[in-house]
Amino acid sequence: MAEEQEESLFEAPPLAEQERMVEAVLFASAEPVRVADLNARMPHGADAEAALTLLQKRYDGRGVRVVKVGDAWAIRTAPDLGFLMKKETVETRKLSRAAIETLAIIAYHQPVTRAEIEEIRGVSVSRGTIDQLLEMDWIRLGRRRMTPGRPVTFVVTQGFLDHFGLENARDLPGLKELRAAGLLENRPRPGQLSETETGDEDEDQSDMFEDS
């Protein structure tokens, strides 16, 4: 460093100073800057190429790097720190009705083809819905059906069973039980599921037992 500075004393614009200039220009420039443009902007006799080499070395291992983009130069975030430029937020959202129905059909009828799902739902199943369920790892592709066209089938995954606390898809209550459980109503009835919380219900209940 001392040597460098000493040497630079004899150069027209000291190399260390040229390095500063290159640094400032690359920092402030909205686009990568070509060496020729750097030279044009810097004082006469400056050697941007040499300054860039020094600057690149200086930033080696730092949080930002001096990189060559085509025939131009720029300062960029070190790739390993890219995560700092992201703010991740996880939002929990209820699965859409279409997705739930599709999922339910697959769970109750697996292995099931897309055509069968559509037949049961009475509407076509969008590619997005299937993709979403696949992505969530709640369904996967099963064996192909040995029918003309050999359509793929869908089955639920272990992830699905884990999420819903089921040992087996066969544990799902049957239609008759669903009806008996009052699940055929539009409104969810609390209490039938061990999963649902009872906080709300207590209120309902006292209501129910109050003066009649």
Next chain:
Amino acid sequence: MAEEQEESLFEAPPLAEQERMVEAVLFASAEPVRVADLNARMPHGADAEAALTLLQKRYDGRGVRVVKVGDAWAIRTAPDLGFLMKKETVETRKLSRAAIETLAIIAYHQPVTRAEIEEIRGVSVSRGTIDQLLEMDWIRLGRRRMTPGRPVTFVVTQGFLDHFGLENARDLPGLKELRAAGLLENRPRPGQLSETETGDEDEDQSDMFEDS
């Protein structure tokens, strides 16, 4: 140092790594970044303040500088290299003399009411002047003054500090001298009742100029 590093293995990344992170984030942002935001973005247990101190030292004398703006930090090109950057210059709207004076009065007297600005300038302050300064994000509304009518006050913003390269409102040029000369006082005309309670105000003011 060895001890520190050992400890950090279990808590936060090593300080040198934190310095890289702070560097990357400041490079990536055009706006000053608050220490709290840095800490929030960095891994748990990181101490942005300490990393910033290191970083600031590292960039001392370089083509870009690590500067403090209020309670936030930013990287800015060194002012002596401004001549290289002319292409990047965005012409700031020409400010009227009234606007410049009003801005200075707000900066030096903050928090200050419109009536006080008018008292100092000896003329009424046009709505447009205040609007322009608000729009430029150089001033903002401060706390209401606890005097009859509860008038609003104006204070300068972080954007103002950033624009004029001030770390703090206390760094305003000549502030100390002006205060010592009593020129930042709001003296009522003899025989007139003071519109403002000076005691209250002094508190506000010292408050304002304190480190935040």
Next chain:
Amino acid sequence: MSGEAANQDWVEQDVEARRAAEALIVDVEGYEGPLDLLLTMSRTQKVDLRQISILQLAQQYLAFVEQAKALRLELAADYLVMAAWLAFLKSRLLLPPEPGDEGPTGEELAAHLAFQLERLQAMRDAAARLMARDQLGRDFFVRGVPEDVTRVRSVQYTATLLDLMQGYARIRTRDEFRPFVMDRDKVFTMEEALDRMRNLIGFAGEWTDLASYMPDGWGDDPVRRRSATAAHFAASLELAKAGTVEIRQSDTFAPIQIRKKDE
């Protein structure tokens, strides 16, 4: 300051003052009110603002107003207000205070005006110094390619078993399903309740309020609610007797809870 030099100064000042006054009359619009005008006039005294002669300044201002009147120039009201006040100040400064006269002395008033002028000048100097500073976008610069923090919002979809079963039920019963409504009278029999509960109880591994077993449509009408409540209570006793469920109640009138008895 020697007498001669002072005299010389006076002459110069006089000339300048006259010149200034002429300029003022021509272009009173160029001033931002009386205080600005007074500050400009005070410069003709060529002394430190703190040593300014307010009396002299007042006379100068009054002369200016007189001239303006002579030239039939319309002066804004605040210029006239200032003139009146300065005339008052002048008399205070020249005449000894009358005994028993209250209020501020001429010196106090003059000192305040001097303070105002000095403060205005100080703010102008401060403004100039501020604008002379290195400025962002002119002398120093921000990052040319800021990489904005990209907000990655990952959405995690979720559903409960209840959602799933309801979803399925919804599809399977779309055609034949009719919302559960009692067509009969307002009586819910114990047999019906028993039937219902036998089916339901399989899902009740944990303590569940009995009230939650009530069928829909039986909670609003008091008569129906009473009937259904009684039927379900009786049914739960039957089930307990059969060893199918356990019953508990923490307190008198507290909710009655049941759960499936482990085999």
